[in-house]
Amino acid sequence: MDWTRILTLVVAEFFAPTTAAYALAAIGLNIHFGLTGLLNMGQAGFMLLGAYGFAISTIAGWPLWAAVLVAIAAATVFALILGIPTLKLRGDYLAIVTIAAAEIVRLVGRSTTFTDLTGASSGLRGNQYKGSFQDASPFPDGTWALGPFEYAVNASNSWWVRLVGWAVVALACLLVWLLIRSPWGRVLKGIREDEDAVRSLGKNVYSYKMQSLVLGGAIGAVAGILYVLPRAVQPDSMGRSMTFFVWTILLLGGAATVFGPVLGSIIFWAVLALVKLTMRETIPTTVLRSEQIEQFGWIIVGVALMLLIIFRPQGILGDKKELAIHAH
């Protein structure tokens, strides 16, 4: 067994673009759930809308900044549509509606009716929309190696995606850190703990919840862009399971913390890679096919989510006293 290779690949997951994208999506969800107590079960819908918004407007010839704005605007409108009927209702209604709405986005995206726009179930190919992002890179083309990690500088799964991705994650962390300390963030936490108390202080709870939903959703849309930059936009890979992975990451790292989502994402992807690679090396393919190893990895994720929420709902970094999970 080649432990050096396995460890190299596991360490590569620490700073992979996918890890950054999931960390960012979990930061968005943290604003919903960790700060405000909103049960958004449709984060993948925000991500998919962001990905479509970015890819379709880039293909239509819009510049990079406009395409990113389109993605954020799509997520904002989506959040408003979801929030208006549900934010006044009990928490599990928001959960059901968001998961249904994310599914609607996926079903419409994969429908053959809009093949010209979305490419139906085969999706949009990466090369169609990566151009403007790669051209924005100030670095010369080619490949560059840092120790054992060698990637293209600009193309596809590149250092450029990693650099931008983690810079965005760092900015989002800073934003959450500032928000938690701000009066606005204190109102959100108040809503999470006791909505009626905040209402009796004269705050417009509905409006604050809506702002939280929009902000977290917009961050989710940017995460969606990051997620599709090294690959293609495929609606079926951004379905319900993606939302559940984001939840697992958030609960693993610790909701209502600044670095919880980042730590959660790194641990999630690194442990998953470690388990799968070790199984591939040690278990002969006659016993376990490669798809089965993939599936076994996801089974572990499901069981881990159950155990986490039962035994350590505050995650690694969280404070159990702060996060008493209950619905509104």
Added chain:
Amino acid sequence: MRPVAADPLAGSPPRAARPLTLLLLVAAFLTWSVLGLATAPSARAATQACVADAATGCINGTIRTSAGAPAAGTTLTVDGPGGESTATTDAEGRWSVAVTEAGEYEVTLDTATLPAGETLRLPDQNPRVVQVNLGSSSVALFPLGAPVEAPAGGDDGSTDEPSAAPAPGSGTGQAATAASSGSGITAARVAQLTVNGLVFGTLLALASVGLSLIYGTTGLSNFAHGEQVSLGGILAYVGTQLVGLPLVPSAIIAVAIGAATGWLQDTFLWRPLRRRGVGMIQQMIVTIGLSMAISYVFQFFFGAGPLRIVTDTPQSVMIGPVRLTVTTLISMGVAAVALGGVAYFLLGTRAGRATRAVADNPALSAASGISVNRMIRLVWVLGAGLAALGGVLVGLYFGATSWYSGGALLLLMFAAVTLGGLGAAFGALAGSIVIGLVVELSSLWIPIDMRYASALVILILVLLVRPQGILGRATRVG
């Protein structure tokens, strides 16, 4: 707000041994998975040529004729960054290609090598492009059948998640709908779709009544209920195809095992959680984890492909302008008897009245001598059994079941339950029929592959106008 059953139970003293039960459960589950490895996969592993690892990616697929038989000897060409290679389907219709470089690959099917009389259902998707990553498998599918023009709903409404699970709607049971999904609204077509909607709604009701009962008595939104439905279908498949039993006994066994899993779940998972005083939201997230784990367990053992419970083409009969299969007619009878039984149980028996009392006010029913925990367990057994029956019948109706056949229905179940009023069992029945009709009839106006979306739009609209649902009481919700 509806009171939840957890409140009176939370008062009982927590025992230190409870977390242990959970750990044992998980350990038992893992042992079961590992033991299963030796048996299940070996039968299927023989022809799998490509194995993805860190330096290899796979593109694969299975080609079946429009009748569902494997199409052997079909040639495919794969071209992309890693060079060009060809593959030929084996006796089971499977093909796979190993590539050593990630990127986008163009897969072309040589239509001249298809079995006689077969054509591609989506001719404009040949060649098609797949994204391949090293260390994982990508799937390129080429459905066979009568050619469909691109905008007319070529995907047949399959709502599968990643990879290739064929979802409800792609099987032969649906042939009548597919054939009639041309343009134009005729009386015959409306009649056919209405009947299809009633059939689909009744099958959906089997699953959603259980979901609603569980919500009513415990306050839990069970996201793993879809997997209970898949379980029924898959157990029936195991009974008929792997064990070789006739359909009826294997269906009965599937329902019995399904009901037993309800008992097991409540005994080893939900009751300990209620005792620990774990909140409803936490329990809901537990159901999400459970749903994920179970659905991948299904994929692990049975793969992502369709599983046909019965392989012979069903007989169909014409009733006026409406075409139905004999199987569907019998299924309707079975479903009606089961739903009638549930109605009698809830209205006519002592246990049923006790169940409704627990749903209404658990604290008061506990005080008046009803064993709340026993009622909840009964509801779990009943709900899981009904879901398994629904899974078997849905599998027969759509021609095949799969790991995702229940998961695809989960949101429709939630839509039905919310529409009827969360927790109201008869509301769930009414809601299911409405959702069934909406799903089928909406294909008169919108493309057939978006019909599930129409039901979910209804869900959101109902919450906007009447959050307590059709039959729910107008109490303050939230």
